[in-house]
Amino acid sequence: MPKTARLTSSLSSSQEDYVKALYKLRHTGHGVSTSELAEHLHVSAPSVSEMFGKLAALGLVSHDRYRGAELTERGEAVAVEMIRHHRLLEMYLVKALGYSWDEVHEEAERLEHVISEQFEERIAAALGRPRRDPHGDPIPSERGDLEESPHTPLTACAAGDLVRVRRVSDSDPDKLRAIGELGLQLGADVEVLEPSRYEGPITVRLGRRLRQIPLGLAREVFVGD
Amino acid sequence: MPKTARLTSSLSSSQEDYVKALYKLRHTGHGVSTSELAEHLHVSAPSVSEMFGKLAALGLVSHDRYRGAELTERGEAVAVEMIRHHRLLEMYLVKALGYSWDEVHEEAERLEHVISEQFEERIAAALGRPRRDPHGDPIPSERGDLEESPHTPLTACAAGDLVRVRRVSDSDPDKLRAIGELGLQLGADVEVLEPSRYEGPITVRLGRRLRQIPLGLAREVFVGD
DNA sequence: GGGCAGTTTTCGGCACGCCTAAAAATCTTA
């Protein structure tokens, strides 16, 4: 049985970005709308409409005209492969090259489109095949299995809750940096002293220190036990 | 004094490839010809002609119509920056990720266009700021200084010469692999027993072993003392 | 110095990925 060629062969960076975005937005009931994807990728609706056609022709997307698009099984496999690249790269940049968690996204975003399977394999091996990236997001296995991300936001905690930081949203580098400076590293133990009131900050205990976590940051932090 | 922005900002991968090629072929007396560059890059002459215009408009190239093109000082700085990226990446792939010297070129070729200055700096630091890449080619300094490559081919040696392998041409991965398998690593001590006769192999002593080096491989190996 | 070979540039065209404006379809709601 010949080893499967990389799924992403012959896709352009743009196409890969569309596939990734479709995966990220897939929650949306039945298909991702043109305008939703356009906003997410900062392109116009016609650009998305056009790309839907191309990706459908490639068999990566099923497109109900005027309704929305969804990844096919093959499209999903491509997306998961891209996510594996991205998260492994982020982990490698942090662990091997000393990047901070707010610096990795942009670099990984560019690298993920050009690395070979060999590169992927080598950094995975060098890292000891990690299961999570620096933000706590799960790294898909080589076979494409992908766990779910922790999803209880710190804002959902009640006074007295004892929780551990499990994941931070990687959407905004500035917020990531701020969260890091507050000491909310992955694995940090947090006791919630006072939940947010009137959109104000959450008061927590972190080790011996008390901290006020602005609501805007607390929403980016996800916890578990 | 503000730090100079990266010279390669806003250049496309193609443009960077043209600049690199112009640097590589620069020996050619007065300017590189359209057809020479076209052949080197596997594109048509019209494509090169067009790109000469664009690079000239960017101030990276000076173009004598119908005569040929040469890098300007700025163009040369861009080329050296690309070469620094490329050679640092090759070294990193070998030293940090276990690539062999015949596997690195292609990967570096793709990565060099997308890495940030931060990435460059981090891998340079991780490697201890190496002066040579895995093939023995000099790595330009951050300031753009570039030594010359060793250039005495093994084929120029006479019987009895005691030399050391200093550089191997990185142009052909297959030859590189073959050269490695013969034991001609960088730094290897070689005694030339019998130079090539009638296009036949060169006989050398490598440690305790005698080796026949086919002429096609010997031409890729450069030596010094 | 004129012709001719070979090289270089111009011209017209194609695919890609993007855009705006306009047309078509769908959704909403009175």
Next chain:
DNA sequence: TAAGATTTTTAGGCGTGCCGAAAACTGCCC
């Protein structure tokens, strides 16, 4: 359910990087 609002698609255009064919130029040789 029909008009108006919204969304999506089509149409037409632009820049990049590539191509082949044709025109323009250079240089060499008689």
